Amino acid sequence: MRFTSEQRHDDGVLARDFSLGDIPGTLWTPRTTPAPLILMAHNNGLPRSDARLVARARYTAGVHGYAVASVDGPGSGDRPGPAAVERAGADLRRAMQAGEPVDEILETLVGALVDAAVPDWTATVDALLRLPEIDGPVGFTGWAALGIRLAVAEPRIAALGLFAGGHVPRAQREHARQVTVPLLLLLQWDDEGNPRQRALDLFDAFGSTEKTLHANRGGHLGTPAFELEDTCRFLDRHLR
Amino acid sequence: MRFTSEQRHDDGVLARDFSLGDIPGTLWTPRTTPAPLILMAHNNGLPRSDARLVARARYTAGVHGYAVASVDGPGSGDRPGPAAVERAGADLRRAMQAGEPVDEILETLVGALVDAAVPDWTATVDALLRLPEIDGPVGFTGWAALGIRLAVAEPRIAALGLFAGGHVPRAQREHARQVTVPLLLLLQWDDEGNPRQRALDLFDAFGSTEKTLHANRGGHLGTPAFELEDTCRFLDRHLR
Helix, strand or coil: CEEEEEEECCCCCEEEEEEECCEEEEEEECCCCCEEEEEEECHHHCCCCCHHHHHHHHHHHHCCCCEEEEECCCCCCCCCCCHHHHHHHHHHHHHHHHCCCCHHHHHHHHHHHHHHHHHHHHHHHHHHCCCCCEEEEEEEEEEHHHHHHHHHHCCCEEEEEEECCCCCCHHHHHHHHHCCCCEEEEEECCCCCCCHHHHHHHHHHCCCCCEEEEEECCCCCCCCCHHHHHHHHHHHHHHC | CEEEEEEECCCCCEEEEEEECCEEEEEEECCCCCEEEEEEECHHHCCCCCHHHHHHHHHHHHCCCCEEEEECCCCCCCCCCCHHHHHHHHHHHHHHHCCCCCHHHHHHHHHHHHHHHHHHHHHHHHHHCCCCCEEEEEEEEEEHHHHHHHHHHCCCEEEEEEECCCCCCHHHHHHHHHCCCCEEEEEECCCCCCCHHHHHHHHHHCCCCCEEEEEECCCCCCCCCHHHHHHHHHHHHHHC
16 A cells, blocks of 8 residues: 555645555545544445545544545546446446436446445455554445445444445345444435435345434435534444 | 422432423423423323433433423323313223224324313413523424424424324324424334334425434334434524
8 A cells, every 4th residue: 555645634634645556545544543444435436536525534534533545446436447337337328318217227337336346445444454543443434335245245344324325236235134234324305316215125124233214305415414423423333 | 380399400400390270291401591492292192201201301401401391281191181082092992902903093092182282382382481491492302293283383393303103193294294394203113003104204294494314223112322312413403
């Protein structure tokens, strides 16, 4: 793991880009270390440089004292993806322009993105847990389909805070039954692109003894600001 | 309004029983006053002396600094009710002993309890807001059917924290469309006596621009302790 840039913010958070082989990532560490690690990813492979993700990472590190990491997996952000991702991405653009249904294309695209991302995120956890700034249990927040897969594959993940605002392929909806760690699922009640019933069925499927659903009125981008604090309080209950 | 008993607790909370005409009630006030008022009631007319309600009132006053009040309306707690309540209560006991369906009997019973309770709660708000210990906006937590009716009838109520764990008659489910104040609806995902879909439909019906649903795995009595703190934080956002 090689750090390629470093920026110290007023709130004491140190933001560093890193490379791990060909995996590009960012690590935000709080003033006081060592700290537990939160993996943070946008739904559907959106880039780790997205302003909303950066704001969440800064808050989680600066106010709640976690180390936060995000990486762009193959096909996520600007990073080129495997053939299956590129093909499905082209199909998606074509279908959206033609106004055709995209559900089955998203099924293929998000499935391929998750398949490609899992080894990179696992390798990143291995590398990050060797840093002196990080110790303790690991949490995950954000991209639901990836979080489900990581939680099943990765016993070090002890809490999942997921946003039911992206497409969750059938395979991951099945995997949800195997998830047993504490879960907070966040849902926008009027999310245009994500059927409400599918999100409620996903919540129902999780095997976790402790699982909580937060649903708020409004569309995909309308999640109230207080939910970020609620997610951090959820993490505090399980990682501190 | 006449105070009939007084108890000072270690956390600074002063608990006083009162009578307002024939309405029996309890007022919990925090160390620092004046404070905003929270009306707190159990679903289905359970008594204000119930240990779970008392614990919630003590926490809300002691930790979050609210004045909290609860009254037993006609037919609630030990207080005798009007004929319609007594008749439906007898029908309910008979049906439960016989293992017969109770949904329509609850419809009648809870409807009659709410009808009887509304004037008492409104008179209590009038009297309490004249006390020097209380000022500011009013919140309501607990009994969903009563909270909906009070929020429609009583413009001083500025925030509603409801537990979807009691029977909500059809009339109140219709009234929910007229509720526009901020709302937190709490739901137990596996509540034996309260159909999940009915609670989700109730959440959907509320007219409030800001409305949040919290659902937790588990049965009727399994609400996690952290939800009390979440309810108080919701009240803080709207009443402070």
